[in-house]
Amino acid sequence: MGENDTTQATRRRFLAAAGGAGLMLAVRPAKATPASMTLAIRRVVGEAEVKPGKVKLDLPPLVENGNTVAISVSVDSPMTPQNYVKAIHLFSEQNPLPNIVSVRLGPRAGRASISTRIRLADTQNVTAICELSDGTFWSDSKHVIITLGACLEGMI
Amino acid sequence: MSARAFRYRRPALAAIIAAIFTATAFSASGEIPLDQRRSAYADMSRDNKAMQDDDTSNPGMLWVLDGEALWGAKAGKAKRACADCHGDARASMKGVAARYPAFDATLGRPVNLEQRINLCRAQRQQASPLPYESKDILALTAFIALQSRGQPIAPPDDKRLTPFRDAGRTQYSQRQGQLNLSCQQCHDDNWGKNLAGNTVPQGHPSGYPIYRLEWQTLGSLQRRLRNCLIGMRAEIYPFGAAEYVNMELYLMWRARGMKIETPAVRP
Amino acid sequence: MARTLVNVPKKAKRGEVITIKTLISHIMETGFRHNSLGARIPRDIIDSFVCTYNGEEVFRAALHPAIAANPFITFHTVATESGTIAFKWTGDNGFSAAASAKITVE
Numbered sequence: 001m002g003e004n005d006t007t008q009a010t011r012r013r014f015l016a017a018a019g020g021a022g023l024m025l026a027v028r029p030a031k032a033t034p035a036s037m038t039l040a041i042r043r044v045v046g047e048a049e050v051k052p053g054k055v056k057l058d059l060p061p062l063v064e065n066g067n068t069v070a071i072s073v074s075v076d077s078p079m080t081p082q083n084y085v086k087a088i089h090l091f092s093e094q095n096p097l098p099n100i101v102s103v104r105l106g107p108r109a110g111r112a113s114i115s116t117r118i119r120l121a122d123t124q125n126v127t128a129i130c131e132l133s134d135g136t137f138w139s140d141s142k143h144v145i146i147t148l149g150a151c152l153e154g155m156i
Numbered sequence: 157m158s159a160r161a162f163r164y165r166r167p168a169l170a171a172i173i174a175a176i177f178t179a180t181a182f183s184a185s186g187e188i189p190l191d192q193r194r195s196a197y198a199d200m201s202r203d204n205k206a207m208q209d210d211d212t213s214n215p216g217m218l219w220v221l222d223g224e225a226l227w228g229a230k231a232g233k234a235k236r237a238c239a240d241c242h243g244d245a246r247a248s249m250k251g252v253a254a255r256y257p258a259f260d261a262t263l264g265r266p267v268n269l270e271q272r273i274n275l276c277r278a279q280r281q282q283a284s285p286l287p288y289e290s291k292d293i294l295a296l297t298a299f300i301a302l303q304s305r306g307q308p309i310a311p312p313d314d315k316r317l318t319p320f321r322d323a324g325r326t327q328y329s330q331r332q333g334q335l336n337l338s339c340q341q342c343h344d345d346n347w348g349k350n351l352a353g354n355t356v357p358q359g360h361p362s363g364y365p366i367y368r369l370e371w372q373t374l375g376s377l378q379r380r381l382r383n384c385l386i387g388m389r390a391e392i393y394p395f396g397a398a399e400y401v402n403m404e405l406y407l408m409w410r411a412r413g414m415k416i417e418t419p420a421v422r423p
Numbered sequence: 424m425a426r427t428l429v430n431v432p433k434k435a436k437r438g439e440v441i442t443i444k445t446l447i448s449h450i451m452e453t454g455f456r457h458n459s460l461g462a463r464i465p466r467d468i469i470d471s472f473v474c475t476y477n478g479e480e481v482f483r484a485a486l487h488p489a490i491a492a493n494p495f496i497t498f499h500t501v502a503t504e505s506g507t508i509a510f511k512w513t514g515d516n517g518f519s520a521a522a523s524a525k526i527t528v529e
Contacts, residue, residue, distance in 0.1 A: 064423035065369035070203035110440030110501035212430040372492035
């Protein structure tokens with residue numbers, strides 16, 4: 001319950017900031033911030049409300065190398081034509097870009113569960129958002145500590 | 157290189173004092189007892205272990221598949237495939253990677269697997285050598301080494317290898333680079349401890365070529381040794397240098413009996 | 424063509440939910456790295472992955488540079504009928520790769 005209130009308050013604050021940040025976006029930011037992640041989420045979700053729940057994000061809390069981080073997202077859904085997961089989206093708040101992957105599903109998926117390997121540039125929160133067939137959006141967020149980051153390190 | 161080694165061997169006062177204070181004198185006593193050796197696999201996260209264990213998700217298998225295709229492909233002016241002489245790699249290459257580097261009589265020195273492949277290409281296929289760290293050489297090495305997966309590392313009992321192995325051991329034990337570190341200091345004396353958030357491995361070559369997450373691609377032992385030398389701010393040798401082969405020879409001897417894990421995944 | 428490695432069960436019961444694993448060789452150059460001369464290396468990624476089951480789309484993913492090199496994607500689908508499960512990857516610089524697997528559904 002408390003988590004819901006904090007998310008709502010944070011969201012309202014970010015939306016207010018996002019309005020002002022519109023001018024700043026003329027210059028591309030060096031990396032994503034919680035604000036640009038929120039904007040990226042808005043672009044996907046539109047005006048709908050995003051509630052925590054239903055979707056489960058599986059990430060190791062500590063990662064040796066941010067170049068390849070195993071990640072799983074699953075949504076508890078019967079995946080019937082009347083009630084299924086339409087899409088799953090992943091967002092980063094510290095990578096150079098906020099979007100990670102967007103997946104489109106349907107009743108033929110059978111199970112709303114995907115796994116992949118992603119890059120994480122720095123210690124951060126990763127957010128998963130799912131869209132259900134009834135038009136609602138749900139989210140889960142996990143904090144990951146990255147020992148060696150991706151994208152922003154040099155090459156040997 | 158040999159001049160540098162000779163300078164260290166001379167009983168200069170500074171060297172003796174250094175040896176007394178650092179207790180990393182050139183001797184077999186610094187070596188890890190055989191029963192305490194462990195692969196860096198053991199220190200990996202659960203997810204990275206899973207990546208290595210599952211052939212359907214191990215990125216190294218992409219190179220293995222490419223290697224399998226190359227194995228059967230005609231090459232060079234002789235239009236001969238590896239398979240034409242060696243048949244099914246599953247049978248003919250079993251145990252090969254586990255006993256390399258091996259002595260090559262024509263060259264009078266040991267060669268590693270990459271060099272052996274290129275010797276075959278030149279002599280039997282009349283094909284140009286595959287460049288070091290190229291996709292094709294990595295694919296072939298990975299495919300051949302996979303045929304030894306699960307086999308114990310078995311350095312050949314070949315007296316001709318002794319001087320080269322000793323040269324490798326000397327290199328391993330001597331301090332080098334701006335940081336004045338020897339491989340031995342980290343990998344024999346301080347393995348298991350943390351350095352910059354990572355566990356110091358014992359440094360065994362059991363899984364090469366490896367899919368290193370930092371490289372985001374498959375790479376050879378030489379590439380990994382170069383990374384270490386860069387990290388120590390030491391001068392790196394060019395790919396294919398005898399120094400690397402000597403090191404590889406020593407490291408394989410040091411890892412004798414440990415199982416081949418190719419293609420390993422490492423952070 | 425880029426090397427692919429797909430894992431689809433050869434047999435399944437009708438209505439069973441099967442797991443499909445896909446792996447493809449691709450550098451997924453983010454566009455944020457710099458070479459030794461300091462020049463930015465341009466982006467070169469796979470941005471789209473589609474799975475069809477006897478021609479009908481059952482899974483689609485839009486990939487961004489944050490997907491790790493040699494993209495690995497695991498997903499599920501219902502074994503509805505025997506036939507071909509096909510995979511298509513497309514991306515920057517006209518990149519295109521395809522793979523397929525047969526499945527027998529009883």
